Amino acid sequence: MLFLLALSVSDAWARPGMEGGNSAVYFRIRNGGDREDTLYAAESDVAEKVEIHETYKTEKGLMGMRHVPFVVIPAGGEILFKPGGYHVMLINLKRPLKEGDRITLVLRFKVAGEVVLKDVEVKVE
Numbered sequence: 001m002l003f004l005l006a007l008s009v010s011d012a013w014a015r016p017g018m019e020g021g022n023s024a025v026y027f028r029i030r031n032g033g034d035r036e037d038t039l040y041a042a043e044s045d046v047a048e049k050v051e052i053h054e055t056y057k058t059e060k061g062l063m064g065m066r067h068v069p070f071v072v073i074p075a076g077g078e079i080l081f082k083p084g085g086y087h088v089m090l091i092n093l094k095r096p097l098k099e100g101d102r103i104t105l106v107l108r109f110k111v112a113g114e115v116v117l118k119d120v121e122v123k124v125e
Contacts, residue, residue, distance in 0.1 A: 007032075007115070010030070011026075013025070013122070014026075014120050016098055016123075016124060020092060022092070023090040023097050024053075024087040025042075028078060028079075028080050031078065036073060037110055039071045040110060046090060047093050047094060050091065052070070052089075053066060055086075068086075088107075099122055104116065104119075
């Protein structure tokens with residue numbers, strides 16, 4: 001678990017993916033502080049592009065996915081990035097991600113600043 005000010009990020013993992021394809025990263029953000037913080041960007045050297053996404057249901061009942069510019073983590077609260085919800089998309093992978101590989105993900109927060117997640121495990125869940 002990584003602590004920075006009152007913010008902690010834990011339980012990070014990534015899905016396998018093919019070179020040129022996509023993957024997603026999931027984790028838990030806890031804000032033990034008394035003011036909200038905002039996740040506004042993410043980076044990783046394994047992908048050409050990294051975006052914060054959310055899964056949603058369309059008016060016709062179909063599932064979709066869309067980019068969101070930020071996610072607010074409320075004071076005293078937590079946000080779970082999980083399959084079927086918020087996630088960080090790794091777009092156009094520069095190399096294959098195989099089960100057991102480890103990657104680095106950098107998260108950028110308005111208050112906490114840069115949080116570096118090293119050794120994010122690639123796995124199937």
